[in-house]
Amino acid sequence: MSKRRSLFDSKIVRRASVDALRKLNPRVMMKNPVMFVVEVGSVLTTCLLVSDLFTHHGHFRFDLQITLWLWFTVLFANFAEAMAEGRGKAQADALRLAKSETTAHRVNKAGEIEEVPSSHLRKEDKVRVVAGQMIPGDGEVIEGVASVDESAITGESAPVIREAGGDRSAVTGGTRVLSDVITVRITSNPGETFIDRMIALVEGAERQKTPNEIALNILLSGLTIIFLLAVVTLQPFAMYSGAPQTVFVLISLLVCLIPTTIGGLLSAIGIAGMDRLVQHNVLATSGRAVEAAGDVNTLLLDKTGTITIGNRQAAEFLPAPGVSADQLADAAQLSSLPDETPEGRSIVVLAKEKYNLRARELGQMKAEFVPFSATTRMSGIEVDGRSIRKGAVDAIARYLVEHGSELPAQVRSSVEEVARSGGTPLVVAENGRALGVIHLKDVVKGGMKERFEQLRAMGIRTVMITGDNPLTAAAIAREAGVDDFLAEAKPKDKMDLIKREQAEGKLVAMTGDGTNDAPALAQADVGVAMNSGTQAAKEAGNMVDLDSNPTKLIEIVAIGKQLLMTRGALTTFSISNDVAKYFAIIPAMFAGVFPVLNALNIMHLHNGESAILSAVIFNALVIVGLIPLALRGVAYRPMSAEAMLRRNLLVYGLGGVIVPFLGIKLIDMAIVALHLA
Numbered sequence: 001m002s003k004r005r006s007l008f009d010s011k012i013v014r015r016a017s018v019d020a021l022r023k024l025n026p027r028v029m030m031k032n033p034v035m036f037v038v039e040v041g042s043v044l045t046t047c048l049l050v051s052d053l054f055t056h057h058g059h060f061r062f063d064l065q066i067t068l069w070l071w072f073t074v075l076f077a078n079f080a081e082a083m084a085e086g087r088g089k090a091q092a093d094a095l096r097l098a099k100s101e102t103t104a105h106r107v108n109k110a111g112e113i114e115e116v117p118s119s120h121l122r123k124e125d126k127v128r129v130v131a132g133q134m135i136p137g138d139g140e141v142i143e144g145v146a147s148v149d150e151s152a153i154t155g156e157s158a159p160v161i162r163e164a165g166g167d168r169s170a171v172t173g174g175t176r177v178l179s180d181v182i183t184v185r186i187t188s189n190p191g192e193t194f195i196d197r198m199i200a201l202v203e204g205a206e207r208q209k210t211p212n213e214i215a216l217n218i219l220l221s222g223l224t225i226i227f228l229l230a231v232v233t234l235q236p237f238a239m240y241s242g243a244p245q246t247v248f249v250l251i252s253l254l255v256c257l258i259p260t261t262i263g264g265l266l267s268a269i270g271i272a273g274m275d276r277l278v279q280h281n282v283l284a285t286s287g288r289a290v291e292a293a294g295d296v297n298t299l300l301l302d303k304t305g306t307i308t309i310g311n312r313q314a315a316e317f318l319p320a321p322g323v324s325a326d327q328l329a330d331a332a333q334l335s336s337l338p339d340e341t342p343e344g345r346s347i348v349v350l351a352k353e354k355y356n357l358r359a360r361e362l363g364q365m366k367a368e369f370v371p372f373s374a375t376t377r378m379s380g381i382e383v384d385g386r387s388i389r390k391g392a393v394d395a396i397a398r399y400l401v402e403h404g405s406e407l408p409a410q411v412r413s414s415v416e417e418v419a420r421s422g423g424t425p426l427v428v429a430e431n432g433r434a435l436g437v438i439h440l441k442d443v444v445k446g447g448m449k450e451r452f453e454q455l456r457a458m459g460i461r462t463v464m465i466t467g468d469n470p471l472t473a474a475a476i477a478r479e480a481g482v483d484d485f486l487a488e489a490k491p492k493d494k495m496d497l498i499k500r501e502q503a504e505g506k507l508v509a510m511t512g513d514g515t516n517d518a519p520a521l522a523q524a525d526v527g528v529a530m531n532s533g534t535q536a537a538k539e540a541g542n543m544v545d546l547d548s549n550p551t552k553l554i555e556i557v558a559i560g561k562q563l564l565m566t567r568g569a570l571t572t573f574s575i576s577n578d579v580a581k582y583f584a585i586i587p588a589m590f591a592g593v594f595p596v597l598n599a600l601n602i603m604h605l606h607n608g609e610s611a612i613l614s615a616v617i618f619n620a621l622v623i624v625g626l627i628p629l630a631l632r633g634v635a636y637r638p639m640s641a642e643a644m645l646r647r648n649l650l651v652y653g654l655g656g657v658i659v660p661f662l663g664i665k666l667i668d669m670a671i672v673a674l675h676l677a
């Protein structure tokens with residue numbers, strides 16, 4: 001996906017040229033009122049031209065040229081949209097290759113493996129995938145750890161780790177397992193897979209106009225109606241003053257006055273914005289979210305796996321007074337045996353390596369497992385009369401109070417020591433008594449500080465939210481350079497924080513990967529789920545980052561801002577460039593009867609016909625000329641919104657007035673040189 005295509009790839013241009021003709025279908029054109037008016041005008045002039053042929057009325061050469069250029073205007077606008085779509089279509093073709101049918105190894109009820117075609121897999125089926133095999137469908141790893149080649153969807157060749165239990169459990173059909181064996185629970189039916197959705201997305205099949213686009217379209221339609229009335233009512237005046245105008249001239253005037261530039265490029269700008277996101281390996285399911293990204297005020301990120309690498313590993317056991325290290329390790333290991341989270345597994349490993357504890361078979365023991373949840377923030381086991389719990393400090397402290405005991409001072413100081421270093425302390429308790437602390441180590445990802453600085457320059461406040469304790473949170477927040485943090489947050493706290501910000505009128509973006517992030521991802525205006533994250537997170541957000549990079553929001557915001565700026569700039573340009581056309585056409589229409597109007601002919605255009613023709617030609621060519629800008633977007637540099645607005649008004653407003661004067665004059669000179677009028 002990350003392969004960059006040049007803007008005017010010849011294959012895309014060829015496909016777009018054909019599509020431009022196909023889009024002439026009035027039912028398609030009707031969705032774009034401004035260009036629909038131009039099409040109706042072109043049909044009208046074409047009919048008149050044919051009747052002129054028989055009646056020998058009119059100025060055939062002039063009328064023919066106007067008619068042709070009117071059709072070109074429509075075609076150029078269609079071409080712009082088709083070019084924007086064409087890039088997505090090329091990407092969809094590449095994705096279809098990744099969708100090939102494979103053989104799946106389904107685990108049946110009896111635990112036996114049967115071979116079935118991947119297209120027969122349904123939700124909740126379990127499949128085993130071994131090294132070298134293609135993962136047959138989207139799902140969640142429920143057993144094992146493997147390295148996976150996801151280049152088919154990300155274009156990135158470095159393998160990624162996917163494992164059961166944690167926040168890196170999602171796998172995508174069409175990617176390949178490189179090492180080890182995993183068991184996957186299928187989470188989507190055929191035709192509803194991630195790649196299917198991705199294809200529909202990049203092809204624009206699901207694209208809907210955003211509320212902003214709809215509003216702008218209404219404004220443009222309003223302008224079109226006003227100019228239509230103005231032109232229609234002009235004729236009686238023209239007749240009264242003894243200079244009745246031909247339909248060709250009237251339609252030319254109308255087409256030049258209505259906002260054809262932005263009308264022709266509007267949808268291309270939107271499609272290109274989505275496409276730019278895809279180039280950055282981000283899939284947005286809503287255009288509205290892309291626009292919201294351009295105006296984001298606050299970014300919330302979770303800590304583990306987002307700001308930190310997220311592979312929290314047990315590094316040390318710190319026993320309470322009167323407890324031996326072996327005793328603590330034994331309890332920690334026993335409670336972690338059935339704990340499939342990466343944290344749980346690493347505790348079993350550390351106990352085995354450091355304290356020579358053999359991983360025991362739980363099968364023979366009568367044990368009841370208490371799984372970890374983000375709400376209770378602890379996990380544990382009931383076995384042989386032993387009741388063991390491990391978890392976040394505040395959670396275990398509360399648990400101890402319920403059992404008539406409390407956290408010893410020595411354990412508290414171990415907790416603080418671990419937390420101050422940025423580690424996560426897990427307190428272990430057995431039968432209502434604290435045994436000590438497990439130090440889980442995690443590291444902040446590289447380059448975070450610089451990235452957060454960039455976000456600050458864009459005017460975005462970053463807030464880290466974590467289920468971890470305040471001391472650890474503070475240490476990591478300082479190291480990563482976020483503006484603020486919220487600790488000991490349960491899933492609902494994350495969502496409430498977003499609601500509070502939104503109530504203050506702020507637009508909130510959130511990146512996350514865990515099931516506990518899902519409610520917050522759904523609530524945020526821009527919810528970016530990591531592709532590595534859980535299915536729940538991916539479904540809750542409105543964007544997925546295939547690279548699972550939490551600071552991708554910088555690019556997402558830049559693309560959103562660029563989209564809004566490009567639309568604003570071209571709207572300004574479109575409306576201001578009509579001024580010059582007015583100066584070209586009005587004198588040409590009436591100079592014969594009102595010689596004083598010649599004063600308006602400041603461009604000194606050759607004659608009336610050449611003036612009108614030049615304006616119409618310029619009006620058509622400017623659409624083509626601006627296609628690269630519409631597709632690429634105007635340049636974006638981090639600066640304040642007001643500075644940006646001032647700069648754009650100057651460049652595109654003033655430019656929009658000046659450029660057409662030069663352009664129309666040049667076209668007029670060319671027309672004279674070629675004896676076209």
Ligand SMILES: Nc1ncnc2c1ncn2[C@@H]1O[C@H](COP(=O)(O)OP(=O)(O)OP(=O)(O)O)[C@@H](O)[C@H]1O
Nearest residue numbers: 302303304341372374377378379391392466467468
């Ligand atoms: N397997 C586990 N068993 C017991 N307690 C755990 C386990 N994993 C994590 N914890 C504790 O629960 C807390 C909350 O975990 P949770 O996954 O909700 O948030 P987090 O991963 O710390 O933060 P973030 O929201 O940034 O990912 C952790 O900080 C840790 O103290």
Ligand SMILES: [K+]
Nearest residue numbers: 255256258260
């Ligand atoms: K126009």
Ligand SMILES: [Mg+2]
Nearest residue numbers: 167302304514
């Ligand atoms: Mg987490």
